[in-house]
Amino acid sequence: MTRYYVTSLRTAATALLRHVRDRWSIENSWHWPRDTQLREDAHRYRESNGVRIMATLRSLAMNALRLDGFWSITEGLAALSHDIRGLLALVGWREPAQELSSA
Structure with missing residues (x-):
């Protein structure tokens, strides 16, 4: 698709x-994935705190996935959607060396 831009910039x-x-x-790397993969525009909140909290959680999720090597949010969500240990590792959770019940 061709786009035209008019500017006075030399x-x-x-x-x-x-x-x-x-x-x-x-837009392409931040806003579009939030709207399409995380469906941000589809959510309706009554409280402004809910809007801020959910926006923060989405930002944390996107940044965690990208820091883990997933540039595509869709691929990251698909790879970790059924991997609880992978999700916990993504946010820094470390499993204890021994179960408390076996100590």
Whole structure:
């Protein structure tokens, strides 16, 4: 799809292209996954605290997945959706060396 941009900025075409792509990279890497994979726009909350809490939890989830090597949120969710130990390891949980019942 072709897009046209009008600007009064005096710069080289490559610098303008980089500027436009940098502006869209936030949308493509942050807002779009929140809306599509985490379905943020589909949720309706009555309390403003609920909105803030859920937005924070979504941010934490996305950052944890990306720090673990999942650039695709969909792939990260699919890989860990049935892996409780993997999910716990993702947030830093370490299993105890021995079960308390066997001590």
